[in-house]
Amino acid sequence: MGNCITREAALELLRKYNKEEFHLLHALTVEGVMRWYANDLGYGDEADYWAAIGLLHDIDFELYPDEHCKKAPELLAEGGVDEAMIRSVCSHGYGLCSDIKPEHLMEKVLFASDELTGLIGAAALMRPSKSVQDMELKSLKKKYKDKKFAAGCSREVIAQGAEILGWELDTLLEKTLEAMRSCEAGVAAELESIK
16 A cells, blocks of 8 residues: 545545536545445555545546546646555556556455446436435346446446456445445535535
8 A cells, every 4th residue: 555645635636637526426436435345344444545546536537538547647646646546546447448457455346346336326316215325236236237227337347346356246236335325425415515
């Protein structure tokens, strides 16, 4: 693990390159999910680090979608982010826009959960509650199997992520759903405050 950028500095850096609510929501959600996973998997002492990687993972996507994971190192380095964090951020695009393979458990979790948070978020919007709080694994699996639903969320990447972690797909779906439940209210409140 490298040195961790402060939460305030990471958020400031994110907001320098991301203005759209959708991108901010995704960044804050992945931050919360990564923090939950760090604690759940026994890396609680690294939770701030895991969360910072989650917050910054798509830093270049809004302004430079065609250079995703290629522009990030430059933007992050200018913001004072160290090489280890930059490597971890770029590893989430492995096979799509990056040749940096996820190696640390944290990188594998980011790779596996990034696309999945988008799918779960889209599924939540279809619910009367507009929330993940009352979503069950069964209904999430139904949405996952429907290739037309949230078609931009790659099922191949999600399945590959579960495989990289050595988990059953259901385990990844269930854990990520639980992680999103844990941070949903906080993410919504923070998004309101920074809009």
